[in-house]
Amino acid sequence: MTEVLRAAEALQAFCHARGWRFCFIGGIALLRWGEPRETIDADLTLLTGFGGEEPYVRELLGQFESRVPDGMQFALTNRVLLLRSASGVGLDVALGGLPFEESAVYRATTFEFLPELSLITCTAEDLIVMKAFAARPKDWLDVEGIIVRQEGHLDWHYVDQYLRPLVELKDAPEILKELETRRRQFGN
Helix, strand or coil: CHHHHHHHHHHHHHHHHCCCCEEEEHHHHHHHHCCCCCCCEEEEEEECCCCCHHHHHHHHHHHCEECCCCHHHHHHHHCEEEEECCCCCEEEEEEECCHHHHHHHHHCEEEEEECCEEEEECCHHHHHHHHHHHCCHHHHHHHHHHHHHCCCCCCHHHHHHHHHHHHHHHCCCHHHHHHHHHHHHHCC
């Protein structure tokens, strides 16, 4: 896990040096807010907006190795840049531009994972929105862990405010029902 955190720290330093807005999501944020599980990569949302992604992607590809052929085209098509750190750790950079992604980045705060190793992570609520929206079995387990660990401290109005429109875009209303069931079963 330390190797993943060190790779994340290098990516964070690269983004900070350019004044970019970002936050770590996924397994790294889960270490902070939920039931930690093994993670082999670092996931980051980078605010690029829509239409201006190419300069960000170009700079990142100049520093980190792409994990796929034609990383630039893959990133512009899929809105995620798949990189590898110098130590071999996967770095998944989501190119953010949705209002929810902007909110997640602006609400993000720093957390010390190791002595002298702090990373900017999304909030517990934003992580719930992301995990519920993905709606994979492992994501629901992660949501349960966050609910249990953060009991009494979650802003459910915020979660609903941002998850509901995403669920409508995905045409998956069952996600809201599934989240409510878990909320009743595991927490507050």
